Amino acid sequence: MRLSKKERQKKLIRELEADPFLTDEQMAKLCNVSIQTIRLDRMELGIPELRERIKHMAEKNFDQVRSLSPQEVIGEVIDLQLDKSGVSILEIRKEHVFERNGIARGHYLFAQANSLAIGLVDAEIALTAAAEIRFVRPVRLGEKCMAYAKVVEVQSSRTKVEVQTKVNNEVVFYGLFEVYRTEEDQLAKEER
Amino acid sequence: MRLSKKERQKKLIRELEADPFLTDEQMAKLCNVSIQTIRLDRMELGIPELRERIKHMAEKNFDQVRSLSPQEVIGEVIDLQLDKSGVSILEIRKEHVFERNGIARGHYLFAQANSLAIGLVDAEIALTAAAEIRFVRPVRLGEKCMAYAKVVEVQSSRTKVEVQTKVNNEVVFYGLFEVYRTEEDQLAKEER
DNA sequence: CCACATTCTAATACCAAGTACTAATAGCAG
DNA sequence: CTGCTATTAGTACTTGGTATTAGAATGTGG
Incomplete structure (x- = not known):
């Protein structure tokens, strides 16, 4: 029929x-x-x-920031100054929230912040080594999360990045990321 | 010319x-x-x-969007004793890794641990309040991550959960999660 | 049951951005 | 001059459409 x-x-x-x-x-x-x-x-x-x-x-896809393959970022990066600061937006949609209560699952907020922190670091390879995070208040369906990241410390092989995520200027998430970085040749050496 | x-x-x-x-x-x-x-x-x-x-x-672009929404729980829960301990498995597939180097993106390991920690808590609503995490060594394509979670402390409205993720019995990730819990009526009260 | 509207199908001319192929021309080297 | 490369030209055909017109099928109200 x-x-x-x-x-x-x-x-x-x-x-x-x-x-x-x-x-x-x-x-x-x-x-x-x-x-x-x-x-x-x-x-x-x-x-x-x-x-x-x-x-x-x-x-x-093409319009996005050049230096990092955009597929590796969660949330849309709208500003990026390598080794300095960056901003990304993530709109909370139904696939991000618990069905039960419409509150965003923590790992999406984490993913946004983590991706931004890694994207900030100007190195061939950047990996998160450790992080300390706080979910300040629950985020709900439809809210737009603006993550502001800034580099706070650069050591020989580590970069510390602070990320604050806000909804309507209210802090909802805070994270301090320690990002480990290497250049490709160095890694190749390690692989041996 | x-x-x-x-x-x-x-x-x-x-x-x-x-x-x-x-x-x-x-x-x-x-x-x-x-x-x-x-x-x-x-x-x-x-x-x-x-x-x-x-x-x-x-x-x-389309493939990414798809892989970006692993809907419900991340990782398969294979054992769960509420308010006590739990185990989940996540096999690292190509949608979990950086294209460039085949290393798993941190937020997937986080998501596995976070989901398990929340699943452990026996309450109407459980939300991550804070966490401290360490990525001990990079995880690569094809590796199976076993996350072991156990409750280490229960307070009036918070539960602390410790998660260790291992590949072949080698620790690759460690996380301490502070989970906030509420019964539904309580949350309704707060909303007012 | 007829009239009209809605919904669907068919047919035609046209377009952009090509592929695949053939043929012609220009320029230079030995 | 012959041969070769690089370039240009032109034709037929393809995909996945737009835009338009016309006709058929189905349903609905009076």
Whole structure:
């Protein structure tokens, strides 16, 4: 049986979320309707064509900060001065929170801060060695977490980074990270 | 003056690195040659067409987004005695490591330990309040992390949980978590 | 049951950014 | 002049669409 228009459009949205690389033809087969119907649906729903969707995704990726591969950062880095300071934003979405109470799981806040701290360090390889953290108040669904990081100490092979995460200027998380760093040749040496 | 073939090809590579969204036509204008010449160059250099390049970037991006939301618990809990102790396993897969060096990102180890610590606490709601952690040695792709947690102290509204994560019986991570707990009615009261 | 609306399908012309291929031209080297 | 490389030109075809028009199928109210 064929779905109603509304249901089909809902289905379309779901399918595209799961796989945004679907062509109209593939979607038509999935829904058992003609290609034209799918195009009309896309119009109504304001969904751009395959190539535009792909381009968008690619651009989002490309716009990010150069020096560190952006896939390795949780949260969007909006400012970064290597070995000095940085800022990143993470919007708390439903995949970040406990279903029960809508409070963000601590490890996402940690991940944001940790990624930023590591991204700050100007070295071939940077790894967290230790950290001391405090979750000052629970963060809830929909809140935007701004993490401010600054380097507070540089030693021979360690950098200390302090991160404060705020929601509406209110501190929600605090962390002191000790980041271990190496240049590639040095690591190669160690590997032997 | 027009560049030599070699120089033009070098230039092409540079330009595409700076802006991978260039069409053949735009590149032709940049180099002051015909579109066909650019296509021949791309052939020789093994550079795919614009759409393929964009698609590649988008796919890379998409895979990350996916791996970034390991929904529920991180690591599989294999033993749990509420308010006493627990064990969980996490196998380090490629979505957990830095592409560059195959070392696990700290926040995954943290997430495993944090989730276990919270799971241990027998309360309606349990949230991490603070933690002190040490990454003892880097963990690599393919290694199985066994996290052992035990409650070390119970106060009126706080529980302290110690977590040790081992790979082949060798400690790789240590964490002391302070978990804040509440019963639902209590939290409701606070909300007011 | 008819009339009309909604929904769907079909068909056509067109576009961007290509691939794949053939052929022609320019410039220079031996 | 012949041969070779580099370059340009042109044609047919491809994908994944847009935009538009027309017609068919289905449902709904009066």
